[in-house]
Amino acid sequence: IGIDISEKMIDIARQKYSSESKTENQQDVEFMTADCLNIPFSNESFKFVTVAYGVRNFEHLLQGYKEMFRVLEKGGQLCVIELSTPTGTLIKPFYKFYTRYIIPAVGRLISHDNRAYAYLPESIAAVPQGNEMTTLMREAGFSHACYHKLTFGVCTIYMATK
Structure with a gap:
């Protein structure tokens, strides 16, 4: 589903x-x-829940995690893939240039909307990352919350267990 x-x-x-x-x-x-903040399924309906590049858009992230926890079976797994801000001194300047100038320019060309994708670096910077994100997952009830950074820190996979 x-x-x-x-x-x-x-x-x-x-x-x-x-x-x-x-x-x-x-x-x-x-x-x-x-709405992921009010998932229309009963408790413990799923073995797995995944979110790809979406939790940064949740209005209330903790509530979203609590809902995902609710619909997972005991022992069920959550996998969240999300964009993140790299912290390495070599990649960070390139990342800032790419997200502030290249992505919005391409977005404008494709969509003909001046605001297209300009929100992206703002939404990435605003979402909790790394330990802050796994702390939220634990607060929602998850255990074994962990993360693994990919692509020099531009993307992060978060895993947690109910």
Whole structure:
């Protein structure tokens, strides 16, 4: 089951996961519009919950983690992949230039919207990262919360267990 608060994103997901693109062994996926702060499923409905590049957009991140905890079975796993700000002295200047100038410029060219993707570096910088993020996960009830930085710290994978 795939959920997103945006109906347009759900439409794109449905198009990308059309019956023509499925392989023989893939299961059907149901896509639905829903708010991750109020997931419309009963307690302990899932073995796994994943979020890719979305928690930085949650209005109340702790509430979102509590909801994900609620719908996970005991022993269930949470995996969050999120953009992050690199801290290394060699990569940080390139990252700042890329996120402040290149990404917004490409976003403007593609979408014809002056604000397109300008929010990205702001939203990345505003979201808790590293130990702050795993502390929030633990506060929501998760155990064994950990993270692993990828791509010189531009992306981080967070894992936790119910």
